[in-house]
Amino acid sequence: MVVFELIDFKNANWDADALSQCFDSDTIVEILTILHSRRWPNDTTCPPKLHHFLWRSCKGSLATKEVLYNRYCVPSPACDRCGGANKSLFHALCDCPKAKIIWEQHAAYFLIVDVPHDSFPELLLWIHRHTTKEEFTSICVTLWASWFYRNKQVFEGDNGDPVKLAADFIRFFTAWSPPNYGWVKVNFDANVATRANHCLGGVICDDNGKVLVAGVHSIWAVDVYEAAAALYGIELEVRFGYSHVHLEGDSM
Ligand SMILES: [Zn+2]
Known part of the structure; x- marks a missing residue:
């Protein structure tokens, strides 16, 4: 059996029956936390690029210091922006003092402070359960803006206004809409x-x-x-x- 056979493509999710035939209940719980990239277009009205960012976040494939350090690409796991030892994706997007500048101006800041963040899929699912569709979309876009700003700072030394950048992201990307019928x-x-x-x-x-x-x-x-x-x-x-x-x- 291959992973392909464990996916319910019609509903863009795991096939629970197929999983139950192959794994024990604890393993199934673990597998169900792995999100499908195709699932997100139904949950937000944003462009595919955002869904791709969320998918990569959940897979752990974004080039955080943690990922680069584990691959022996950088000598230190310390955060490039604050020098702190925390190298996780949650730190890069939310908890780094440079990222907090963005979230402190966001209506969902109180949620971000409390969100469980042992894993990024768990974080997204928790936020999804505790927000409306519009709030969830806004938070996802802000996570993406935070990653974009982080990269601008780390790789280009850009110290522009992060709050304006996040506001521009939200204004631009939450306005994405599909094309007309047949286009x-x-x-x-x-x-x-x-x-x-x-x-x-x-x-x-x-x-x-x-x-x-x-x-x-x-x-x-x-x-x-x-x-x-x-x-x-x-x-x-x-x-x-x-x-x-x-x-x-x-x-x-
Ligand atoms: Zn930091």
Whole structure:
């Protein structure tokens, strides 16, 4: 049996019957805490890129100091921003003094203070149970903004206004909507690293918000990253034969 057979694709969740045939109850509880990336589009009205961020957060694949240290990529696990020993994703997104600047201005700050954070899936599920859909979406976008700001500080030395950045994220990304009936929407973006090997990304969704195509493309040197990302999005839609297309970037 492979993992594929344990997933209920219709409901975008684990197949409880299949799990019960293979694992004991304790193991099933552990497995059920692992979220599916396809589950999130039903829970928020935000673009696929946010769902991808949440999915990577739950998988533990974001490049936190903890992850980099465990892979022997950095000599110290200490937080790059405050110097503290806590290297977890929760610290990077919520508990670091640099991240708290964002949350102290958020209506859900009292929730973030109390949220269980032994694991990121547990954190998200707890927040989901204790908030409305709109509040949950706002918190997810703010988590994403906090990660974006953290990366700007660590890799670019950017000390811009984090509260304004988070407010811009919420205003821009909670306004995401699917395309008109029969159309697809291409969301594109550029990830500019401090060294070479930058990335362009594009995601194509249908009018139900379902992800049809997602792709990334490495580039070594381009002067106009967002334009290159837009071109990559167009190349994707042409390659896969879509003719009624909304093209949307998220340059801040
Ligand atoms: Zn810190």
